[in-house]
Amino acid sequence: MTKTTAIEVHDLTVAYGQKPVLWDIDVEIPSGKLVAIVGPNGAGKSTLLKAILGLVPTTTGFIRALNQPIDLVRKRIGYVPQRESVDWDFPITAQEVVLMGRYGKLGWIKRPSASDREFAAACLAQVGIEAFADRQIRQLSGGQQQRVFLARALAQEPDLFLMDEPFSGVDAATERVIIDILRVLRSTGKTVVAVHHDLQTIPEYFDWVVMLNLRLVAAGNISDVYTPENLHATYGGRLTILDRITEAVRTGTVRSEQDISSKIT
Amino acid sequence: MVHLFARDTIYRLASVALLVLLSPCKLGLTESPPFTIITTTNIIADTARSIAGTIPGTAAETEGGTGIVITPLMREGVDPHTYKPSPGDLRALSQASLILFNGLHLEGKMADVFEKLSKRQPVVAVTDSIPQDRLRSTSTIAVAHDPHVWFDVSLWILASERIRDALSEYNPAHKAGYHSRFAALRERLIALDLWCASELRTIPQDSRLLVTSHDAFGYFGAAYDIEVLGVQGVSTDSEASLRDINNLVRTLSMRRIPAVFIETSVSPKMVEALVEGARAQGHAISIGGTLFSDSLGSPATPEGTYEGMVRQNVTTIKKALSRGK
Amino acid sequence: MDFLDHLTSFNTLLVMLGTSLLGVSCGVVGCFTVLRQRALVGDAIAHAALPGVCVSFLLFYDRHFGYLFAGAVVFGLLSVIMISSICSYSRIKEDAAIGIVLSSLFGLGIALSRIIHNTPDGNYAGLDNFIFGKAATITSADVWFIMVVSILAIFFVTIFFKELQLLCFDREFAWTQGYPVMALDIFLMGLVAMCTAAGLPAVGAVLVASLLIIPAASARLWTDNLRTMLFLAGAFGALSCLSGTVLSVAIPGPLASQGLPTGPLIIISSAVIFSLSLTLSPSHGLYAYLVRRSRRHAS
Numbered sequence: 001m002t003k004t005t006a007i008e009v010h011d012l013t014v015a016y017g018q019k020p021v022l023w024d025i026d027v028e029i030p031s032g033k034l035v036a037i038v039g040p041n042g043a044g045k046s047t048l049l050k051a052i053l054g055l056v057p058t059t060t061g062f063i064r065a066l067n068q069p070i071d072l073v074r075k076r077i078g079y080v081p082q083r084e085s086v087d088w089d090f091p092i093t094a095q096e097v098v099l100m101g102r103y104g105k106l107g108w109i110k111r112p113s114a115s116d117r118e119f120a121a122a123c124l125a126q127v128g129i130e131a132f133a134d135r136q137i138r139q140l141s142g143g144q145q146q147r148v149f150l151a152r153a154l155a156q157e158p159d160l161f162l163m164d165e166p167f168s169g170v171d172a173a174t175e176r177v178i179i180d181i182l183r184v185l186r187s188t189g190k191t192v193v194a195v196h197h198d199l200q201t202i203p204e205y206f207d208w209v210v211m212l213n214l215r216l217v218a219a220g221n222i223s224d225v226y227t228p229e230n231l232h233a234t235y236g237g238r239l240t241i242l243d244r245i246t247e248a249v250r251t252g253t254v255r256s257e258q259d260i261s262s263k264i265t
Numbered sequence: 266m267v268h269l270f271a272r273d274t275i276y277r278l279a280s281v282a283l284l285v286l287l288s289p290c291k292l293g294l295t296e297s298p299p300f301t302i303i304t305t306t307n308i309i310a311d312t313a314r315s316i317a318g319t320i321p322g323t324a325a326e327t328e329g330g331t332g333i334v335i336t337p338l339m340r341e342g343v344d345p346h347t348y349k350p351s352p353g354d355l356r357a358l359s360q361a362s363l364i365l366f367n368g369l370h371l372e373g374k375m376a377d378v379f380e381k382l383s384k385r386q387p388v389v390a391v392t393d394s395i396p397q398d399r400l401r402s403t404s405t406i407a408v409a410h411d412p413h414v415w416f417d418v419s420l421w422i423l424a425s426e427r428i429r430d431a432l433s434e435y436n437p438a439h440k441a442g443y444h445s446r447f448a449a450l451r452e453r454l455i456a457l458d459l460w461c462a463s464e465l466r467t468i469p470q471d472s473r474l475l476v477t478s479h480d481a482f483g484y485f486g487a488a489y490d491i492e493v494l495g496v497q498g499v500s501t502d503s504e505a506s507l508r509d510i511n512n513l514v515r516t517l518s519m520r521r522i523p524a525v526f527i528e529t530s531v532s533p534k535m536v537e538a539l540v541e542g543a544r545a546q547g548h549a550i551s552i553g554g555t556l557f558s559d560s561l562g563s564p565a566t567p568e569g570t571y572e573g574m575v576r577q578n579v580t581t582i583k584k585a586l587s588r589g590k
Numbered sequence: 591m592d593f594l595d596h597l598t599s600f601n602t603l604l605v606m607l608g609t610s611l612l613g614v615s616c617g618v619v620g621c622f623t624v625l626r627q628r629a630l631v632g633d634a635i636a637h638a639a640l641p642g643v644c645v646s647f648l649l650f651y652d653r654h655f656g657y658l659f660a661g662a663v664v665f666g667l668l669s670v671i672m673i674s675s676i677c678s679y680s681r682i683k684e685d686a687a688i689g690i691v692l693s694s695l696f697g698l699g700i701a702l703s704r705i706i707h708n709t710p711d712g713n714y715a716g717l718d719n720f721i722f723g724k725a726a727t728i729t730s731a732d733v734w735f736i737m738v739v740s741i742l743a744i745f746f747v748t749i750f751f752k753e754l755q756l757l758c759f760d761r762e763f764a765w766t767q768g769y770p771v772m773a774l775d776i777f778l779m780g781l782v783a784m785c786t787a788a789g790l791p792a793v794g795a796v797l798v799a800s801l802l803i804i805p806a807a808s809a810r811l812w813t814d815n816l817r818t819m820l821f822l823a824g825a826f827g828a829l830s831c832l833s834g835t836v837l838s839v840a841i842p843g844p845l846a847s848q849g850l851p852t853g854p855l856i857i858i859s860s861a862v863i864f865s866l867s868l869t870l871s872p873s874h875g876l877y878a879y880l881v882r883r884s885r886r887h888a889s
Contacts, residue, residue, distance in 0.1 A: 087627070091815055103753075108753065112752075347718075348708060504851050532719065546600065
């Protein structure tokens with residue numbers, strides 16, 4: 001594994017009970033790129049992220065991140081989970097959530113210092129919601145909540161970002177803010193791996209893509225790998241239908257999975 | 266014809282088999298089975314042993330020639346008010362030749378058991394010969410009597426008499442022995458009664474207040490002219506509230522009672538709380554000792570007999586309450 | 591004795607002090623279990639305390655509270671392990687697992703306490719009192735014990751505040767930050783077990799879980815700040831216990847001098863506080879909601 005590989009996955013299989021979710025995944029994700037993970041529902045996209053972090057048990061597989069076993073580099077990985085995974089009724093404000101990103105640097109018992117708080121405030125400003133710092137998180141909109149999570153990851157100052165559907169259900173302004181930040185991160189040599197649903201924006205936002213459907217369909221540069229044939233293999237379906245889909249993708253009339261399923265029926 | 270013969274044979278074989286299966290006890294017909302008496306408290310057991318002439322001091326002893334085995338259900342330190350019989354107990358009870366219990370609701374949780382058993386077996390409450398006017402009623406709303414009659418030795422003589430009569434009725438073979446042993450017991454108990462009275466008379470008038478965990482000593486107090494207070498009521502089943510404790514502490518302090526007593530079969534927590542409360546009011550009170558209230562001591566000790574237990578209680582009480590103030 | 595005498599007697603003050611300290615620690619620790627949505631696990635821990643106390647007595651034959659406390663804590667943690675195992679290794683979900691563990695351990699406790707009750711000198715230990723508690727007979731030794739446990743609990747919650755906050759809010763993120771979430775979980779449950787075991791003499795196994803849940807739930811209705819919530823929960827816990835004690839001394843029972851048992855009155859007080867919180871809280875209460883709604887209709 002070379003210095004320019006951010007994540008290395010070999011022979012990864014994850015199963016919940018008897019049901020496999022990821023099968024025999026082999027991929028090396030280069031560093032310094034914006035990487036998208038695509039695939040249909042249940043393809044194992046979130047699971048791949050969680051497996052990399054060690055959040056789910058694996059049946060087989062060998063994973064390294066940033067040239068090390070996961071356990072040694074957990075704090076250098078910024079995880080932005082799906083919004084549903086958190087209890088929004090918890091009594092906590094936006095800035096307290098972002099401050100949590102600094103906990104990894106503090107270790108046990110130590111309280112966040114003034115400079116930690118300043119840094120957290122700066123991350124909030126970076127994502128554009130400094131005005132909402134004192135709001136309880138239930139009071140924020142979907143886009144604002146997503147930005148809070150992103151700010152928390154930024155506060156960690158990690159080298160690698162894993163994001164689970166960061167663009168889903170957010171307004172256009174939030175989407176712009178997020179992609180701007182991702183580009184800044186790339187320019188400073190960070191790696192971002194994000195699960196993404198919007199097939200049309202992938203060539204615009206990302207450099208690299210991992211196409212999953214239980215197995216790895218393809219992985220590589222967008223220009224090399226993001227082809228109608230690979231999309232066909234990833235999303236399955238009847239050939240004639242898929243011709244329509246791939247044509248739609250090519251011509252830019254497909255924006256999401258809902259559009260695909262409407263073309264199939 | 267053949268099938269009728271076969272049917273009859275099968276019936277005969279079946280009935281013999283049933284007889285054999287249902288009467289395992291009757292197979293050992295060479296020796297007569299012992300006459301088993303099961304009592305609830307070991308107090309009753311001890312008195313019954315004195316009358317029946319069995320050797321005291323063992324849990325399930327063999328006869329001293331009378332073929333009687335007497336076993337108490339509740340061993341030392343067990344609380345009869347809240348005792349619930351186990352399946353093993355119920356089995357033993359159903360096979361007993363005679364059951365002796367205290368009555369007057371001492372065995373509070375066993376009433377239905379006795380009710381059911383009395384239909385098939387002799388079940389005798391040893392207090393049922395005591396006349397109503399000698400019974401104390403409790404201070405609770407339900408009309409009930411205080412069951413702790415054994416603390417008035419003269420009442421316990423009446424109960425012993427009842428035991429003698431029960432033995433005579435259900436095991437008449439040794440009737441003469443029961444009568445003579447009862448007479449001897451009665452003499453001893455009368456002497457014990459007199460001894461208790463004289464010992465307790467020496468306690469100064471203003472110390473004559475006996476405070477214990479529950480109201481077990483009502484008859485004792487009445488017989489020997491001592492005022493009695495229990496933290497809980499007549500049954501350990503009742504709750505002592507904070508108000509009760511406060512009231513008792515006030516009483517103890519105002520009357521400057523030197524000692525309170527714990528019981529072997531009841532948690533001492535309440536009395537400990539009393540002592541702390543009284544001390545906080547500046548009154549130096551102590552725990553005067555442990556009394557045997559609803560149970561005798563362990564079989565091998567002097568307190569394992571009724572007479573021994575009474576003497577021990579009286580000694581403890583006299584010593585603690587006579588102490589200088 | 592009049593009411594004021596009752597109120598200021600040493601025994602009453604002991605009960606007030608002991609139960610209030612318990613109320614504070616249970617309220618504070620309970621916030622985390624309520625936020626973690628594991629409030630009923632606290633109930634399982636409390637019910638598991640009964641067989642723990644019995645087993646400890648059978649092993650050591652010592653009625654002093656230190657031994658019994660240890661047994662209660664060990665069995666409390668055991669119940670948590672049993673619940674997680676059932677959930678991990680079978681299809682049974684957490685609510686059923688809690689029910690299974692709670693009832694079977696409590697049944698075991700009842701059976702053991704009956705056996706102890708029927709053995710010589712078993713009743714002397716007074717283990718039956720731990721089922722519903724006997725706050726009226728709290729001694730100063732009990733109060734010292736509760737005080738130490740409460741101070742320890744509050745101390746741990748204070749120094750591990752950010753870890754517990756993180757664990758309860760976003761467990762996965764806590765893991766990514768390098769915290770051993772399994773160990774933290776067990777630590778939190780250990781705090782719960784400590785508080786429930788300390789509460790056994792006062793309110794008993796059946797009711798102590800409510801002290802963990804109700805004050806914390808009431809506090810949640812008044813604030814969106816975790817630190818404030820902890821403080822309020824502790825205050826509500828103490829207030830419930832104080833009020834329960836005062837009521838048990840104030841209300842005469844069926845006869846002239848007998849009062850009412852303190853433990854249940856504490857729980858009723860906490861429920862009253864909760865109802866008032868539910869109704870009156872300016873941010874989350876029913877009254878405020880109705881006012882806001884009528885304002886909207888007006889405009």
